[in-house]
Amino acid sequence: MAAFNPKFYHQYRLRSVSLPTTLHPSTVKIEQIVNKLKTFETSSSFSSSFSRADHLSNSLVGLKELYQAIEELLALQITKQALSQHQDNPRVKALVEESVTFIDVCNNSRDTVMQMIQGVRGLRSSFRRNKLGELSIESDISEFNFSRKGLRKEISRSLAKLKSTDNNRGIHLHLFNRSEDHQILTAVKALTEASLLTISTLSSLLLFLSVPVMKSKQSKWSLVSKLMQKGAFAGDQGQRNKLNELENVDIALGDLLIHSSCKENDAGKDKIESAQRKLEALETVLENLENILESLFRHLIRARVSLLNIFSH
Template sequence: MAAFNPKSKNHYRVRSVSLPTRSHPSTIRIEQAVNKLKTWETSSSSFSKADKICLSLSGLKELHEGIEELLALPLTQQALSQHQQDHMVNELVEESVRYVDVCSNARDTVMQMKEGIKGLQSSLRRSKLRELRTETDVASFMCSRKILQKEISRSLAKLKHVDNKMVPLHLSNSEDDQLSIVLRALTEASLLNISTFSSLLLFLSVPVMKLKPTRWTLVSNFIYKGVLACEGERNNLNELEDVDIALGNLLIDDSGKDDGTERIESAQKKLEALETILESLENGLELLFRHLIRTRVSLLNILSAGTS
């Protein structure tokens, strides 16, 4: 799958939500959420990729809570109603539905992947390594991953479409203070939505391992990352890749060397770790989805009220 990295569009990227000194609490909350998200995005801390994504989902939820409060202000509603034909306003409303779709699809993908892991865990608990069923169950898990990757590709394409359509923000504070604040906040939210969702989807879309790998294929698959998977050096891998290596080790024919107990236990531990991460991602996506819906409904209600 081709990687998708949101472009750095300096012509519309806003460094911060420039707010008046005497701001409403909602605008201060938005500014704090934006700054926190940008700090996490550029941080080189010890957080894993999955941890950073979970933090970003939580930060996005806080950001959209602030936006909901901002949209509830009479001054905001008046400003948007008076400028509802503005191209920037219309584009941001159109984008809101795409974020709802991407968030919903990402949540469904995580749920399906989690169910697949539970089924594989159950099978491994009942299986012995040299039973045919082990290979069949691993194959089924990998096949389901390939199917999910197609949906992930569609979601990435939607994000790329939005990213390419982002328009310049030329409105100055002197033109309309409240409208400027709202548009800047919504633009920042769009940029951070794209960044967070693309990171999540790329995390979930690592290449699916081929069945019946050899020790050499496991090494060669990950050598570009500077690790030797068969020797346990996995520092640069995310949790999905870690699971793939553990499952690949189950399928390597090491007959006569061991009964596979340690390899089964290792695979179980990796699956449990991934399941915990997916649980956190699912919870974060569920909460964010509700706020994305509310933001879109608020925008549509304000604009529809302006035409009545």
């Protein structure tokens, strides 16, 4: 994952969109959703490179709404005619090709989330069965972390696909002749805005899922150092509030490992209960992300099918 700079994916600052609104209300809806997503993205500030789940959920829901509006735009006869007449344009072709990447990455992201949910549930079950100080807890935490490391490889591949898609885009509206039908400009600009926001949003999601995993077998002093860097012992609730759900789980698990030699007592029970609460919160947000991704996946497929149907006639 070292090859990816998290800041890169938060640098999409699109020009203010102004689509023609005289043809159909869908163009107005697209403009409103795009500007809402851009405003939300630029106004959101995080001390961590890894967004919180609530931010991601809002962005993904907005993206789903954007593709719903695009489906309405693509259903218009005038849009179909405009795109059909320009289907050999390399910029239009590229938009169709990008849809394959987005469907693939969305599907892989959903699979990753589902696997993480299973890992969280397994760890929660282990904590209910065992006590602090038992080797099985350390073993289960190690297994959970090992599983996450494996998922990071698939996440890395998905991030590379999105980065390659953006680098190879070659779609710029100023390359279109100003005398061309404004309906093709409307359609291509809407699809281009959607593509840019899809790249940005899915990249943020993947970065959230790729939070670096603490090594279970490192020394306790090393664990303490890492936890201090994350603000675990700072007593600064404001700093802790800036961490996302995965980072909070890492802190709770790291704290458990530091005290793994302790016998079962009130302090040990508190550590277990704290980890359980963090895992429960993570499971809840992951389940929410899974549901949103499932819905977004369907809309991405519908948008691609609409484009293919237009070009097949």
